[in-house]
Amino acid sequence: MEFVLEAKQLSKVYQDKLALKGLNLQIRAGEIFCLLGQNGAGKSTTINLFLGFITPTSGAAYINGLEVARNVTEVKKYLAYIPENVMLYPNLTGLENLALFSSLAGFDYSKEELMEYLVRSGLPAEAASRRVGGYSKGMRQKVGIAIAVAKHAKVLLLDEPTSGLDPKASNEFSELLLRLSDAGTGIFMATHDIFRSKEVGTRVGIMREGELVDVLPAADLEANELEKLYLNHMHI
Numbered sequence: 001m002e003f004v005l006e007a008k009q010l011s012k013v014y015q016d017k018l019a020l021k022g023l024n025l026q027i028r029a030g031e032i033f034c035l036l037g038q039n040g041a042g043k044s045t046t047i048n049l050f051l052g053f054i055t056p057t058s059g060a061a062y063i064n065g066l067e068v069a070r071n072v073t074e075v076k077k078y079l080a081y082i083p084e085n086v087m088l089y090p091n092l093t094g095l096e097n098l099a100l101f102s103s104l105a106g107f108d109y110s111k112e113e114l115m116e117y118l119v120r121s122g123l124p125a126e127a128a129s130r131r132v133g134g135y136s137k138g139m140r141q142k143v144g145i146a147i148a149v150a151k152h153a154k155v156l157l158l159d160e161p162t163s164g165l166d167p168k169a170s171n172e173f174s175e176l177l178l179r180l181s182d183a184g185t186g187i188f189m190a191t192h193d194i195f196r197s198k199e200v201g202t203r204v205g206i207m208r209e210g211e212l213v214d215v216l217p218a219a220d221l222e223a224n225e226l227e228k229l230y231l232n233h234m235h236i
């Protein structure tokens with residue numbers, strides 16, 4: 001399979017609002033694609049189309065070669081999703097949450113294996129047996145990553161995952177993403193964080209009013225150059 005995530009002329013209209021205009025995009029295993037754009041640019045719409053939460057008005061989204069709208073249940077096996085606030089069951093422990101989500105994905109792990117996934121995702125072992133209701137945002141994001149790893153997701157979709165994380169937690173999160181990409185996961189991240197995009201991205205896309213107006217290889221740019229390009233696009 002060449003591309004783990006693909007969009008072909010993908011568009012979405014809400015009532016009379018054209019939220020996404022003919023997106024064409026291809027992401028390979030191990031690539032990290034960061035999508036920058038102002039509020040309302042169409043980033044969440046794009047992610048929701050890949051998740052199958054909404055259906056395209058025209059065009060198609062593909063995960064692992066399968067058209068999402070026609071295979072909504074099957075594509076969930078290949079996907080992991082980390083929104084701004086990872087949704088977990090607050091009355092269950094981190095370990096119990098991971099056990100639940102990995103069993104829903106068809107994996108039956110021992111307690112030791114679950115613990116290993118959590119600790120490798122940076123959650124302290126003592127925290128794993130505490131209720132998630134008392135976790136910080138950074139700790140919930142780590143459980144989210146552990147779920148993605150435990151279900152062997154081919155694609156990880158993230159919607160502003162680092163907003164509200166302190167610099168240390170945000171840095172740890174970037175390192176986890178780089179490890180996942182090394183292991184072959186294709187990553188698509190919508191973010192407002194230009195610095196992190198440059199740091200972790202293979203490519204950085206800029207979206208404006210529903211259109212992908214630029215795609216840049218992150219390695220070729222300094223963070224301040226990327227910021228300048230981004231701001232230029234916003235002021236056209």
Ligand SMILES: Nc1ncnc2c1ncn2[C@@H]1O[C@H](COP(=O)(O)OP(=O)(O)OP(=O)(O)O)[C@@H](O)[C@H]1O
Nearest residue numbers: 014015017019037038039040041042043044045046
């Ligand atoms: N359910 C909906 N019904 C009508 N319009 C919507 C709906 N969802 C989004 N929109 C509109 O579509 C456009 C794109 O929104 P979207 O949420 O995809 O942007 P975004 O880039 O994710 O913004 P943010 O950074 O604020 O999350 C916006 O103009 C928004 O108001």
